[in-house]
Amino acid sequence: MTVYIIRRILQLIPVLLGVTVLVFLLMHLTPGNPAQLMAGENAPPEMVEQIENRLGLNDPLPVQYFDYVAGVVQGDLGTSMRYNTPVIDEVGPRFWVTIELALYATVLSIFLGLIAGIISAVRQYSIADVSIMIVALFGLSMPNFWLGLMLMQWFSINLGWFPPTGWGSPEQVLLPVITLGTAGAAIIARMTRSSMLEVISQDYIRTARAKGVKERIIIYKHALKNALIPVVTVVGLQFGALLAGAVLTEEVFAINGMGRLLVDSIMNRDFPVVQACILIISVVFVVVNLLVDISYKFLNKRIDLND
Amino acid sequence: MSDEKILEVKDLRTSFFIEGNEIKAVDGVTFDVPKGKTLGIVGESGSGKSISALSILQLIDSPGEIVGGEINFKGQNLLDYSEAQMRKVRGNQISMIFQEPMTSLNPVYTIGQQIREALKIHRGLDKKDGTEKSVELLELVGIPSPRKRVTQYPFELSGGMRQRVMIAMALACNPELLIADEPTTALDVTIQAQILELIKELQEEMGMSVVMITHDLGVVAETCDYVAVMYCGKVVEYADVKTLFKNPRHPYTVGLLNSLPRSDVDQEELIPIKGTVPAPHEMPDGCRFAPRCPFATDLCHSELPSLDDVGEGEQVRCWIYTDEWDGDPEVKVYEPEKRTSED
Numbered sequence: 001m002t003v004y005i006i007r008r009i010l011q012l013i014p015v016l017l018g019v020t021v022l023v024f025l026l027m028h029l030t031p032g033n034p035a036q037l038m039a040g041e042n043a044p045p046e047m048v049e050q051i052e053n054r055l056g057l058n059d060p061l062p063v064q065y066f067d068y069v070a071g072v073v074q075g076d077l078g079t080s081m082r083y084n085t086p087v088i089d090e091v092g093p094r095f096w097v098t099i100e101l102a103l104y105a106t107v108l109s110i111f112l113g114l115i116a117g118i119i120s121a122v123r124q125y126s127i128a129d130v131s132i133m134i135v136a137l138f139g140l141s142m143p144n145f146w147l148g149l150m151l152m153q154w155f156s157i158n159l160g161w162f163p164p165t166g167w168g169s170p171e172q173v174l175l176p177v178i179t180l181g182t183a184g185a186a187i188i189a190r191m192t193r194s195s196m197l198e199v200i201s202q203d204y205i206r207t208a209r210a211k212g213v214k215e216r217i218i219i220y221k222h223a224l225k226n227a228l229i230p231v232v233t234v235v236g237l238q239f240g241a242l243l244a245g246a247v248l249t250e251e252v253f254a255i256n257g258m259g260r261l262l263v264d265s266i267m268n269r270d271f272p273v274v275q276a277c278i279l280i281i282s283v284v285f286v287v288v289n290l291l292v293d294i295s296y297k298f299l300n301k302r303i304d305l306n307d
Numbered sequence: 308m309s310d311e312k313i314l315e316v317k318d319l320r321t322s323f324f325i326e327g328n329e330i331k332a333v334d335g336v337t338f339d340v341p342k343g344k345t346l347g348i349v350g351e352s353g354s355g356k357s358i359s360a361l362s363i364l365q366l367i368d369s370p371g372e373i374v375g376g377e378i379n380f381k382g383q384n385l386l387d388y389s390e391a392q393m394r395k396v397r398g399n400q401i402s403m404i405f406q407e408p409m410t411s412l413n414p415v416y417t418i419g420q421q422i423r424e425a426l427k428i429h430r431g432l433d434k435k436d437g438t439e440k441s442v443e444l445l446e447l448v449g450i451p452s453p454r455k456r457v458t459q460y461p462f463e464l465s466g467g468m469r470q471r472v473m474i475a476m477a478l479a480c481n482p483e484l485l486i487a488d489e490p491t492t493a494l495d496v497t498i499q500a501q502i503l504e505l506i507k508e509l510q511e512e513m514g515m516s517v518v519m520i521t522h523d524l525g526v527v528a529e530t531c532d533y534v535a536v537m538y539c540g541k542v543v544e545y546a547d548v549k550t551l552f553k554n555p556r557h558p559y560t561v562g563l564l565n566s567l568p569r570s571d572v573d574q575e576e577l578i579p580i581k582g583t584v585p586a587p588h589e590m591p592d593g594c595r596f597a598p599r600c601p602f603a604t605d606l607c608h609s610e611l612p613s614l615d616d617v618g619e620g621e622q623v624r625c626w627i628y629t630d631e632w633d634g635d636p637e638v639k640v641y642e643p644e645k646r647t648s649e650d
Contacts, residue, residue, distance in 0.1 A: 201368075203410040209366055210405075211398035211425045211476065225415045300415050302462045 001297070004305040008290050012283070019282045020072070020275065024065050027271045033057075034081045034269035055081055068275065077279075078272030082265070087276045091258060095280060097167055098257035101249065102242045104177040109184030110235060116185070117192020117231075122219060124197060132189060139186030144245050148179035148252035165254040176253045180245050184238045191234045195227040202226070229299050236292030240285045312379075313484055313516045314340040314363070319376035321355075321362045330587045332358045332371070334540035337614060340484065340533075345510065345517040347531035347548070349524060349563070353584055355540040356520045357406075360486050363518070364403055365393050380484070399429040402477035406489040408469035412461035418445070418472050419457030425479040444475040448505060467498035474505065481513060488520045503530050524567050528552060536560050539584065539595040542614060546621040554641065556623040558600045561641045594626065602627060604634040 035051035036043070052058050056067065071078055077087040116136065120129040155175060156164035166172045199205065200223055208222045247259030254260075258277055265273040296303045321333040333355040340346045348356045362373050365385070378385040385396065397403075405411045413421060422444060423437035432440060438457060445453035448471040461469055470490060477485060487506060491499035507530055510517055519530055527534055527548065534551045536544040536559065544557040555561045562580035582599040591597055597607040606626050614624040626632050627640060 203405060203407050204413040206366060207405065207411045207473070207476075208413065208424075209397065210364060210403040212394045212396070212428050213398075213424065214394065222413055222416075226413070301460050302414060 001294075001305060005290070005294070008293070012286055015286060016279065016282060017069075019279060020069060021065070023275050023278045024068065024271075025061075027269070027274055028061060028064075032269045034271065037269055038081065068272075072279070077276040080265075080270055080273050082268050082270040082273070087272045090261065090273055091276050091280065094256055094258045094261045097255060098243070098246050098250070098259055099284070101167070101173075101176060101180060101246055101255065101257060102239065104173065105181035105184065105242055105246075106235065106239060108177055108181035109188055109238070112181070112185040113188025114192055114231070116189040118196060118219065118224070120189065120193040121196030121200065129193075133193070136186040136189045139182045140190075142182065144179050144183060145248040145252050147182060148176070148249055151175045151179060152252070167253070167255040167257070172253075176249050176255060179252070180242060180249045183245070184235075184242060187234055187238060188231060191231050192227065195230045196223055199223045199227045225299060229296060232292055232295055232299065236289045239288045243281050243285060311342045312339045313342040313381060314518070315377070315379040316359070316363070317377040317379070319359060319362055319378060320374045321358050321367060321371060322374050323371045325370055328588060331540050331590075332587070333362060335376070336537070336540070336542050338535040338542055338545060340516050340518055342516055343510075343514055344532040345507075345519055345530055347519045347521060347527040347534045348537060349521060349527055349534060350537035351522060351584055353539075353587075354537040356522075356537050357488050359537070360403070360488050360518060360520050363486060364397050364401060366397075366403075395429070398425045398477070398482075399480045400482055401484045401486065402480070402482040403486040403488065404470070404473045404477050404490050406492050408466050408473055408493060411473055412469055414461055417458055417460055418464070422457070422472070422476050422479055425476060429480045440479070441475070444479055445472070447478070447509070448472070448475045449501075450475070466494055467502065470494060470498075470502055471505070474502075474509070478509060478513070482515060484516045484518065485510070486518045486520070489522070490519075491526065492521075492523075499526075506530065524563060536563070539590065541595060541624060542622075543596065543624045544622065545614070550618075550621055556617060556621070556628060556640060557596075557625050558602055558627075558640055559596045562599075564641075594624075602634060602638055602640065604632075606631065606633045 033048070033052075035048045035055060035057060038051055039048045049058075056064060059067070068078065077091070079085065080087050080090050083090060116132045120132045123129050152164045152175060155161045162171050162175050163169075164175075167176070196219075200219075205218060205222055208218050213222070243259075246257060247262060249255070250257040250259040251263065258280070262274060262277040264270075265277065293305065297305055316336060316338050319333055319336045320331065323330045323332055336355065336359050338346060338348070348359065350356045358367065358371070361367050363378055363380075363385070365373065367373060373386065376386070380396070380401065385393065388396070412418075419438055419441050422441040423432070423434065426432040426437045426440055441457050442453045445456055450456055450468060450471050456464070456472075461472070464472065474490075485506070490506065491502050494502060503526060506517065506519075509515070517530075519526065521527060531548050533547050534545070535542045536551075536557065538559050544551070544555070544560045546556075551560065552564070555564055559580070562578075565578040566580060568577060580599055581601075585591060585595065585598065591608065593606070593608045593610050594600070594603070594612055597603040600607065604626070610626075612624050612626045612629065614622050615629065617623050617628050627634070627638060
């Protein structure tokens with residue numbers, strides 16, 4: 001187990017190196033000069049060049065890249081070109097906002113998805129099942145920025161129940177979390193349903209019934225634990241989609257999270273901040289999926305992680 | 308048969324309702340299990356023997372449904388019981404083991420957890436006592452190093468070992484009746500004999516009654532006291548095991564015996580039963596075996612015979628043994644010395 005975790009963490013290194021190369025190249029190869037943006041459109045060329053020199057933008061690309069990676073390895077994510085502050089100070093506080101948003105949305109989607117999926121499976125083809133699956137289909141098909149705007153229109157503007165923007169208080173948190181969590185809940189509900197249906201027809205479920213086990217315990221103890229493995233996989237993959245969705249959700253609800261920072265920084269060609277954001281998102285995604293893989297072992301002891 | 312009956316199944320009917328059609332998987336099945344004895348239920352795949360067994364514990368899943376009859380266990384009709392009352396019977400007074408030991412244990416819980424569960428439900432044993440009892444049970448069913456096994460998962464055990472675990476689990480609460488649904492079909496021949504021997508030993512030790520579902524007449528000869536032969540959802544013959552093998556009455560039973568290799572008679576060839584089992588939706592009007600029966604007459608094809616007493620507690624569902632019989636009055640259904648084909 002420990003060996004496995006260490007090996008997986010070591011595997012992170014090439015993945016993250018790849019991510020830095022890609023992001024670095026993408027940013028530097030797209031048109032737009034940060035120095036020009038900082039100096040203003042009508043600035044004299046000498047001023048632009050001076051800024052370029054200060055930011056090191058005139059060094060050859062490989063040199064710039066190695067300077068950057070060397071900094072990251074030492075824990076220095078660089079300096080924001082736009083604010084002239086350490087990137088970590090820009091990204092840090094906003095990172096926690098996004099993580100909070102993503103975590104709440106994950107919890108909501110797991111909670112709703114599991115309950116809906118179990119009800120659907122236990123009462124296959126009932127009205128409840130059909131309704132849940134129709135709602136799930138809608139949840140899955142709605143683009144989340146549109147859902148966000150609709151929720152805002154309805155609950156904030158028409159009904160005035162929730163503030164339309166911002167982050168922090170429970171009232172502010174609810175709408176963005178629903179916006180971000182709905183698609184995940186729908187996917188998890190569908191996955192749980194099919195997985196449960198498969199498990200319920202297994203011989204060991206009949207064995208449990210023959211032992212005199214209550215139906216409720218059969219569902220939650222005997223069936224669910226077996227049905228969870230594919231569901232957990234989906235949760236892990238879904239987390240990546242959630243981080244991407246967070247960008248849109250933050251824009252819609254004007255939440256000062258990392259997603260919004262990322263979009264602003266791309267607009268302003270603030271290379272170090274963009275690179276830091278994407279690096280952090282990649283690390284989070286890879287770590288979440290590592291946790292998912294480890295959790296398989298707890299769900300089914302037969303799974304040998306070292307294979 | 309003057310013995311006390313632990314289980315009396317009367318006119319049991321279990322049907323499956325698929326797309327508006329009723330498929331009568333078990334169509335008026337009647338049999339008794341004398342206390343402390345073993346009843347074998349024999350039949351081909353699809354004869355309704357497993358569904359009969361599952362019906363006793365009411366483990367029939369939708370779209371199946373028990374539509375009629377009585378299942379009297381110690382004088383009480385189980386079909387009158389509520390679901391909660393049935394749960395107290397299952398795994399406690401009546402236990403069941405299944406055909407597929409590889410898939411009948413929950414893969415994500417340890418052997419100990421699965422045996423303990425029944426003990427907790429029916430005996431209220433806590434984890435510590437439950438584990439002790441589980442170790443005892445595993446020892447009883449001949450599993451080596453039981454203390455280690457209770458902490459293992461099913462995938463760490465072989466098929467034979469898993470079937471022993473299933474038996475240990477079934478016996479946890481000293482059931483009065485054990486239903487074994489083809490317990491050896493999925494096992495190697497050498498392991499089969501061991502498992503049958505084990506069930507027999509434990510039966511004697513604990514004074515259990517057993518219902519042994521099988522398609523294997525060898526298993527019947529080895530383990531059963533009485534036999535019910537099923538064909539297409541109905542019992543066609545019921546007799547004690549000696550009578551059945553010495554003097555089979557129903558042409559289907561005779562057909563089964565003739566298709567079995569034997570060492571006690573000089574046998575030139577095995578005689579298969581002609582034809583195939585009719586599909587559930589195209590059951591013949593008369594005797595269900597008539598299309599395959601070498602003795603069938605017009606009467607057989609048009610009217611269904613009833614299950615009648617023909618001797619000391621022996622019953623057969625065949626026109627040949629009735630006064631209405633319209634065929635050759637001297638017909639010999641079973642001729643052990645002259646086992647030749649009809650054609």
